[in-house]
Amino acid sequence: MKRLVPCALGVLALGWSAAALSDELVIGVRTEPQSIDPHWNSLSGDKQVEQHYFQRLVHMNEFSQPVPQLAVSVEPIADDTWEVKLRQGVKWHDGADFDADDVLFTYQRLIDKVPGAPSAPFHAIGRGNKQFKKVDSHTVHVTTDGPYPTLRPDMGGFAILAEHAASGAEPSVDFNNGKAAIGTGPYKFVEFKSGDRTIIEKNPNYWGDAKTWAPKWDKITFKPITEGSSRLAAVLAGDVDVVDYLPTADVARLKKDGKIVVAEGSSDRVIYFRMHRRDIEPYVTTNDDKPMFPNPLLDWRVRRAMSVAINRDAIRDRVMGGASIPTGNVVPKGFFGHHEGIETDPYDPEESKKLLAAAGYPDGFKITLHGPNDRYINDAKIAETVAQMWTRVGIKTAVSTMPRNIFFTKQRSGGPNSQPYFQMPSFSVTLVGWGTGTGEALYSLDGLVRTYNDLAGHGYSNSGRYSNLRVDVLISMAEKELDDEKRLVHLREAAEIALRDYAVIPIHFQVNFWGLRKGLKMTPQTNERTYGWNIDKAG
Amino acid sequence: MTAFIIRRLMQSVIVIWVMTLIVFFGVNVIGDPVEMYASDLCNQACRQRIVESLGLDRPIFEQYLVFLGSALKGELGNSFRLGVPSLEAIMARLPATIELAIFAMLLTVTVGIPLGMWAGLRPKSIAGRLIMGGSILGFSLPSFWVGLMLILIFALQLGWLPTTGRGDTREFLGLEFSFLTVDGFRHMILPGVNLSLFFMALLIRLVRAGVREVLFVDYIKFAHAKGLHWHRVIFVHLLKNIMIPVITVLGLEFGGLLAFAVITETIFAWPGMGKLLIDSINLLDRPLIVAYLMLIVFFFIVINLTVDITYSFLDPRVRLQRAPS
Numbered sequence: 125m126k127r128l129v130p131c132a133l134g135v136l137a138l139g140w141s142a143a144a145l146s147d148e149l150v151i152g153v154r155t156e157p158q159s160i161d162p163h164w165n166s167l168s169g170d171k172q173v174e175q176h177y178f179q180r181l182v183h184m185n186e187f188s189q190p191v192p193q194l195a196v197s198v199e200p201i202a203d204d205t206w207e208v209k210l211r212q213g214v215k216w217h218d219g220a221d222f223d224a225d226d227v228l229f230t231y232q233r234l235i236d237k238v239p240g241a242p243s244a245p246f247h248a249i250g251r252g253n254k255q256f257k258k259v260d261s262h263t264v265h266v267t268t269d270g271p272y273p274t275l276r277p278d279m280g281g282f283a284i285l286a287e288h289a290a291s292g293a294e295p296s297v298d299f300n301n302g303k304a305a306i307g308t309g310p311y312k313f314v315e316f317k318s319g320d321r322t323i324i325e326k327n328p329n330y331w332g333d334a335k336t337w338a339p340k341w342d343k344i345t346f347k348p349i350t351e352g353s354s355r356l357a358a359v360l361a362g363d364v365d366v367v368d369y370l371p372t373a374d375v376a377r378l379k380k381d382g383k384i385v386v387a388e389g390s391s392d393r394v395i396y397f398r399m400h401r402r403d404i405e406p407y408v409t410t411n412d413d414k415p416m417f418p419n420p421l422l423d424w425r426v427r428r429a430m431s432v433a434i435n436r437d438a439i440r441d442r443v444m445g446g447a448s449i450p451t452g453n454v455v456p457k458g459f460f461g462h463h464e465g466i467e468t469d470p471y472d473p474e475e476s477k478k479l480l481a482a483a484g485y486p487d488g489f490k491i492t493l494h495g496p497n498d499r500y501i502n503d504a505k506i507a508e509t510v511a512q513m514w515t516r517v518g519i520k521t522a523v524s525t526m527p528r529n530i531f532f533t534k535q536r537s538g539g540p541n542s543q544p545y546f547q548m549p550s551f552s553v554t555l556v557g558w559g560t561g562t563g564e565a566l567y568s569l570d571g572l573v574r575t576y577n578d579l580a581g582h583g584y585s586n587s588g589r590y591s592n593l594r595v596d597v598l599i600s601m602a603e604k605e606l607d608d609e610k611r612l613v614h615l616r617e618a619a620e621i622a623l624r625d626y627a628v629i630p631i632h633f634q635v636n637f638w639g640l641r642k643g644l645k646m647t648p649q650t651n652e653r654t655y656g657w658n659i660d661k662a663g
Numbered sequence: 664m665t666a667f668i669i670r671r672l673m674q675s676v677i678v679i680w681v682m683t684l685i686v687f688f689g690v691n692v693i694g695d696p697v698e699m700y701a702s703d704l705c706n707q708a709c710r711q712r713i714v715e716s717l718g719l720d721r722p723i724f725e726q727y728l729v730f731l732g733s734a735l736k737g738e739l740g741n742s743f744r745l746g747v748p749s750l751e752a753i754m755a756r757l758p759a760t761i762e763l764a765i766f767a768m769l770l771t772v773t774v775g776i777p778l779g780m781w782a783g784l785r786p787k788s789i790a791g792r793l794i795m796g797g798s799i800l801g802f803s804l805p806s807f808w809v810g811l812m813l814i815l816i817f818a819l820q821l822g823w824l825p826t827t828g829r830g831d832t833r834e835f836l837g838l839e840f841s842f843l844t845v846d847g848f849r850h851m852i853l854p855g856v857n858l859s860l861f862f863m864a865l866l867i868r869l870v871r872a873g874v875r876e877v878l879f880v881d882y883i884k885f886a887h888a889k890g891l892h893w894h895r896v897i898f899v900h901l902l903k904n905i906m907i908p909v910i911t912v913l914g915l916e917f918g919g920l921l922a923f924a925v926i927t928e929t930i931f932a933w934p935g936m937g938k939l940l941i942d943s944i945n946l947l948d949r950p951l952i953v954a955y956l957m958l959i960v961f962f963f964i965v966i967n968l969t970v971d972i973t974y975s976f977l978d979p980r981v982r983l984q985r986a987p988s
Binding site: 152158159161164165166167237238239240241242243244246247248250251281295296297300317318319320347348349350351353354355357358360361363498527528529530532533536537558559560561562567571578579581582584585 | 693694695696698699700701702703704705706707708709710712713715716717741743744745746747752755756759811814815818819822825826827828829929930931932934935938939942944945946947
């Protein structure tokens, strides 16, 4: 009997070995879509699948730069008006023609709100008070409040729906069952089973050619595998063809033993530290636990001391398994507004100690560093490592990490003196990440270093409450400048002032790894998404 | 009997109502869902829209009354993240969990009870000692680690079984089940084993203790003296008498297997309810968490009632009446 068991299992094993040979692709993803309705949320796991069947006016390419998709051109024709020329001859999956009415319908759906949706991509429409006007069947004019230079990436922020299929559809539900999931993309939506799989298949009547995201696969299945080790095991065993977010600890070994192909690409997500700037900080104390006044974090020398005390190369090699690009910037290379002149701070603990002494803290002080432990690659480990580096130069650092669903609420609100429209963060020093999803520096600077103003919507992620008049003026000039060259000058100058002033201390850009079955290759995206058109058969 | 069931049902209603209070207000204390859904590009105006869209701008008591009102109609609100009725989302995941739980339960019983009896009847034999030693491993090794080891050995090294997922399913009574297809069944084996190991170990020890105790009581001796075949002594007289604690534990276990197979379902990417719960907690999908916990309370009430009724069949001394006060 004992001998029979392995035999029986062996017989069962024969059944499935033939599966992976055809032009079908199975992708094991960390995060699955929550809903097929493209206006339901703004989560990356949803968007990467959605973009295979729903398309946008503008597509953000692998470097997150805008390229025309359903539009053929998006050009300013006056200070406050942009002309969007739509692509001719595009057909919806059910054969109907795509035209300006679909764009207007999509705009209206977002303005009218999608009932119950946790994060419809409204910000892309709402900013600058955009008004859409149909000119003819393939031309749309978008007017804004004054000059609005970042219209192109905004047009890349939401999917266009088919008016005839989606009008009157019940949000989420009618998309999940396929009724309203009619797009223009290279793939058609087939099936969504939450927790199990999302299946799409080739659109034989796709409008585009090889250069425009043409379908390379007959069928793609996205399977959610949340646990990193399980995802790795699935691709090693050949159960799936591609997986995203390989665990960084295994990457070096995987590259060496060559059982699978490892693709790597830098991400647009910067990991950085933020020092809060109230007069008295709850988590900054003297060595004998007394509150400190003034707050030492307000001193430039202290902030620089904290930056040069960090050994970014050691973090890359020891913590990240080589998977990070140390930086002093917040916007990655190749993006509009990246500044090569801002160098990564060297590791110099001696200078750090001198700066602390010069600032009047020769014996240092105590802080608590807060961070999430399930949001960014190795987030808790980075926090612990940096805490030791800071402690070594005299800033005795305790670490407190927590799940993101608790961390992100507290890092924005709940602090002393909070009131409606002026929330105060609970923490004093935090580790956070920021993704430059629009491919240019304006939103990053606006969100991260502009003076916090709840009503005007500025500095919405500036929970350290950094405030610098020169930076604010430069950002507001860039915001109204349609000329790309002049805008770039303003953005670079604003970034330089803010980062030299240590408004935030950047550590590194993340590097992401994908694992592919042998015989496949892929082009990674800076926005960390996995697209079928980026995956090819090798050779 | 009828009076007993009616009284129990009335108690259950109160329990459920108290649970709505605890669960609803408990869940609303943790974190802010807006932070989970807002992207880096979402400014204050955008966040305000999310707050309104999710109905979080209304006072908490009003939110509770709305919830209670719709709960009385059998609706537990729409899931934030999925956009479908919470109960529907849970029910869609139920078959996957139930079949895995039943499979794990069958493994537990068919392996656990015989091994436990063997260890009880032959405590000094090598097999008996091995069984008891193994059972210690069974409940002391974390199932997270065991799951990964199972994948490593049986899926990666030996390549006998698939690593993760549910495989092909076939429709049965309007629901999709894996155990009806060869591929689906192969996908069930590793998670089923992983899920059952802990309870199997528990059951082995429970049965062994029961056997050791009952083996020396008078009626067993008498049965032997009467000349009954050992078959009948062990499988009828002994087994029936150790079943009371076993049934209690199995009932609780089954509830636990249904509700909290989170770790196994996560490691094996099994699309069941436990996975749904943990995903919902991670994204602070409050309506779904509340609906889930309410459903689990309901399950446990039903299971406990079933267990109590089963007692009365197994042991005539158990009376389903009010305890003497």
